[in-house]
Amino acid sequence: MPKVVALPRSFSRSEEAKEMLLQAGFEVIWNTEGRPLKEAELIEVIKGADALITGIDEVTAKVLEAGAPTLKVVAKYGVGYDNIDVEAASRLGIPVTITPGAPTRSVAELALTLMLSVARHIPQMNAGVREGGWGRTTGSELGDKVLGVVGLGAIGAEVVKRAVAFDMKVIAYDAFVRQDMIDKYGVQYVTLQELYAQSDFITLHAPAIPETVGMINKESLAQMKKSAILINTARGDLVVEQDLYEALSSGQIAGAGLDTFIQEPPATLDIVGLPNVVTSPHVGSNTVEAGYRMAKMAAEEAIRAVNGEAPKFPVKAPVSK
Numbered sequence: 080m081p082k083v084v085a086l087p088r089s090f091s092r093s094e095e096a097k098e099m100l101l102q103a104g105f106e107v108i109w110n111t112e113g114r115p116l117k118e119a120e121l122i123e124v125i126k127g128a129d130a131l132i133t134g135i136d137e138v139t140a141k142v143l144e145a146g147a148p149t150l151k152v153v154a155k156y157g158v159g160y161d162n163i164d165v166e167a168a169s170r171l172g173i174p175v176t177i178t179p180g181a182p183t184r185s186v187a188e189l190a191l192t193l194m195l196s197v198a199r200h201i202p203q204m205n206a207g208v209r210e211g212g213w214g215r216t217t218g219s220e221l222g223d224k225v226l227g228v229v230g231l232g233a234i235g236a237e238v239v240k241r242a243v244a245f246d247m248k249v250i251a252y253d254a255f256v257r258q259d260m261i262d263k264y265g266v267q268y269v270t271l272q273e274l275y276a277q278s279d280f281i282t283l284h285a286p287a288i289p290e291t292v293g294m295i296n297k298e299s300l301a302q303m304k305k306s307a308i309l310i311n312t313a314r315g316d317l318v319v320e321q322d323l324y325e326a327l328s329s330g331q332i333a334g335a336g337l338d339t340f341i342q343e344p345p346a347t348l349d350i351v352g353l354p355n356v357v358t359s360p361h362v363g364s365n366t367v368e369a370g371y372r373m374a375k376m377a378a379e380e381a382i383r384a385v386n387g388e389a390p391k392f393p394v395k396a397p398v399s400k
């Protein structure tokens with residue numbers, strides 16, 4: 080009986096994907112920890128598995144080596160695969176797949192939610208009202224503001240669509256220029272320096288790769304407007320958190336909305352405790368709808384691999400943290 084290890088915290092909510100795996104004759108090993116697994120835990124659980132479905136667990140070279148004798152695929156439940164040592168997988172002949180498009184709308188909606196929450200101080204006022212207060216703070220509109228999108232891929236594009244509906248002007252930085260974004264939404268491509276200097280809101284949607292890790296640092300923060308609000312629903316690794324903490328505390332920038340952190344939960348409460356910061360615990364794709372799509376697509380990849388079929392959405396380029 081083929082064995083699939085299904086680790087994403089919300090995977091088991093998807094009855095359809097569960098049923099697909101059972102119908103395909105899989106023995107399914109679930110993650111009962113309620114959190115992503117560490118390397119040592121994964122090394123134990125991966126042994127003898129034919130397929131691994133993973134969220135943001137530590138799929139290191141050692142894990143892949145432990146699974147290599149039987150493992151036929153690592154199917155990422157989502158799109159950001161920086162938690163998987165793709166180079167090691169490729170060396171061991173194990174394909175790595177992702178679920179493109181499945182989390183897109185959910186993450187875009189969260190990015191907008193964070194923009195609005197920071198601009199209107201919603202969590203802070205909500206907390207005050209619940210304590211019997213009536214502290215009204217003055218927020219700002221999104222309309223007529225400049226939104227800078229770093230990484231105009233699937234999620235970035237959905238954010239643009241929504242931002243334009245809020246009457247925002249959008250500028251973007253990406254190595255690949257999308258003519259449809261220019262034609263349909265009037266997006267203007269700029270350099271990173273121009274994006275930092277001109278944006279009222281900056282939203283990160285690039286993957287965590289060597290070129291992007293630490294890109295939001297003392298230097299880039301210093302180029303931003305004092306009124307700028309930074310939104311990060313991409314990966315914590317894109318930000319030097321100590322530099323962001325200092326910029327937010329000193330008024331170098333005005334606020335931040337953060338869904339992702341270098342360490343999750345964050346190692347210290349410094350940033351998340353600041354009054355001008357709104358956070359969420361890496362839930363960009365954690366909706367019922369995105370969960371169903373990601374679970375189904377990942378389950379299909381597991382079944383394909385066990386049947387000896389080629390993966391549908393393999394990761395092409397190796398990435399590192």
Ligand SMILES: NC(=O)c1ccc[n+]([C@@H]2O[C@H](COP(=O)([O-])OP(=O)(O)OC[C@H]3O[C@@H](n4cnc5c(N)ncnc54)[C@H](O)[C@@H]3O)[C@@H](O)[C@H]2O)c1
Nearest residue numbers: 158159182230231232233234284285286290312313363364
């Ligand atoms: N918070 C969450 O729960 C959550 C959920 C899903 C995805 N994500 C993150 O969002 C990221 C984007 O997802 P997507 O589906 O839009 O991916 P995508 O591949 O469609 O888009 C990524 C874009 O980033 C661009 N890019 C690559 N290198 C860049 C660089 N150096 N500077 C600027 N842009 C660069 C690419 O050209 C591409 O257009 C993922 O890599 C993942 O890390 C987070």
Ligand SMILES: O=C(O)CC[C@@H](O)C(=O)O
Nearest residue numbers: 134135156157158159182
């Ligand atoms: O597995 C998760 O919980 C989130 C995955 C998400 O960040 C992604 O990259 O698609």
